[in-house]
Amino acid sequence: MRRLFWVxxxxxxxxxxxxxxxxxxxxxxxxxxxxxxTGASALTRAFATARHEFAAGMAEREAQLRSExxxxxxxDAVRADKDRRVAELRSAWGDARGGARRAPQRERxxxxxxxxxxxxxxxxxxxxFF
Numbered sequence: 001m002r003r004l005f006w007v008x009x010x011x012x013x014x015x016x017x018x019x020x021x022x023x024x025x026x027x028x029x030x031x032x033x034x035x036x037x038t039g040a041s042a043l044t045r046a047f048a049t050a051r052h053e054f055a056a057g058m059a060e061r062e063a064q065l066r067s068e069x070x071x072x073x074x075x076d077a078v079r080a081d082k083d084r085r086v087a088e089l090r091s092a093w094g095d096a097r098g099g100a101r102r103a104p105q106r107e108r109x110x111x112x113x114x115x116x117x118x119x120x121x122x123x124x125x126x127x128x129f130f
Contacts, residue, residue: 022034
């Protein structure tokens with residue numbers, strides 16, 4: 001109950017601040033400034049709407065092309081079946097090899113006293129890019 005009370009207080013304060021802020025902006029800003037801000041926010045909303053419409057159209061076209069390409073086949077079921085068959089083949093291959101696995105690669109170690117070349121013997125002081 002306390003949380004609901006504080007949510008209500010937050011909503012009421014937000015409404016008051018927004019209304020007072022608009023009144024202060026209209027009082028102190030030049031005459032056409034609020035119209036510019038309203039136009040910019042309308043343009044932003046129009047751009048967002050166009051982007052969402054484009055994404056929806058793209059998804060619809062993708063679904064249409066996918067249905068034309070594969071028909072009524074359940075692609076997820078085909079992938080799951082393929083993954084199952086691959087796992088079976090790998091298991092059978094491992095059994096046929098006697099469970100032997102590839103030997104791990106030997107780790108290459110750098111001697112601790114070797115720091116690499118510190119100077120370039122071909123470097124002359126004339127090269128600006130070094």
